[in-house]
Amino acid sequence: MVLVRKESSADIDAIDCVVVDAFANSEFGHQGEAELVRKLRDHCSDVLSLVALDGDRIIGHILFSPVELYTDRTQAIGMGLAPVAV
16 A cells, blocks of 8 residues: 655655656756755745655655746735656
8 A cells, every 4th residue: 555644854865766767758857856856845945745655665756835826917826736756
């Protein structure tokens, strides 16, 4: 059974590996998305970072970070979901 929980500081290296592997063939290269995760984690106070575990092994990661959208008449504040890595 897969368990989903908040990331812990002990998960950082494993998260990097999952993200790098998931985006190995992307146009940004295999480090771009992992670097994005690190920067969002380091610079956004309202990040929600979740890991999926199969036993003790991290097999997935999702990150929610604050987003503000503006148009001429409207402002929307919410959370963006990216990246998703499995």
